[in-house]
Amino acid sequence: MEYRILRYFWTIAEEGTMAKAARLLHITQPTLSRQIHELEDELGTPLFNRTKGRLSLTEAGLFLKSRAEEILDLTEQTKQEFADRRSELFSGHIRIGCVEADNSDTLAMMLEEFVNDYPEITFTIFSGSSADVSDLLDKGLIDLGILLQPIDLHKYQQIVLPRTEKWGLLVSNESFLAQKKGITPQDLIGIPLLMPSQPEMQRMVTNWADVTLDELNIVGDFNLSFNAISLVTREIGSLVGIEGANSMVPASETTFVPLDPVVKTNCVLVWRKGRIMSPVVSEFVKKFHQAFA
Known part of the structure; x- marks a missing residue:
């Protein structure tokens, strides 16, 4: 499971539609939809309920969203720490x-x-x-x-x-x-x-x-x-x-x-x-x- 795909999934879960998420992520809607279907196939379970153009999270989707938030937050925190360290290291x-x-x-x-x-x-x-x-x-x-x-x-x-x-x-x-x-x-x-x-x-x-x-x-x-x-x-x-x-x-x-x-x-x-x-x-x-x- 790639960091990039987790970010795609989390953005869809936040925005509620593929269209809004695709605009934010600067990718096409068909590409985003395909990536999420591949993620569901990999996990062996649906992550979204699809009704009338809107998406809501399944129980598995809710679980993955909570884990995705932890992983994404930790990744961003680590990247920031390295950026801070770089600034400290390389201004001496x-x-x-x-x-x-x-x-x-x-x-x-x-x-x-x-x-x-x-x-x-x-x-x-x-x-x-x-x-x-x-x-x-x-x-x-x-x-x-x-x-x-x-x-x-x-x-x-x-x-x-x-x-x-x-x-x-x-x-x-x-x-x-x-x-x-x-x-x-x-x-x-x-x-x-x-x-x-x-x-x-x-x-x-x-x-x-x-x-x-x-x-x-x-x-x-x-x-x-x-x-x-x-x-x-x-x-x-x-x-x-x-x-x-x-x-x-x-x-x-x-x-x-x-x-x-x-x-x-x-x-x-x-x-x-x-x-x-x-x-x-x-x-x-x-x-x-x-x-x-």
């Missing part, structure tokens, strides 16, 4: 921290889809290193973060994003390294390096090169590569980082040379374990789960 604000990486485009893509679906949503994006974003998460100043591995994730729930980030050196085009296809561990020894300040990233590089930090010529470190890029163009040092963080750098001045053997890591969407999310943040995380988990 999301605060997101994001590292410099190719996966910034992933965040932009997901936000574009989310805001198109729910135009009342607003958002704030904080840019920073993984350490900066983690600090904001821990203080409760942002809801979600996109971090670059390697990083300590024991405090967080996470979704691994599919696009990998390739590590290498950003070098001046005047450097001999700009002509190389790949940077080997031996190439790092002795050259001035600008190194990410995060300990996890430094360990990843030293483990790859099988050296200690003291064996490298680190002239400076940084939390965001943007401000260190001008040091590369001035040949103060070669910057250890990911290709995606340097995508806006003019090719006429610098070259990204990948590590060899290749080193790739992922970005992850994270949020603090045990922290209660707002409905809108929960729904945004659900979108990421559907897309990538």
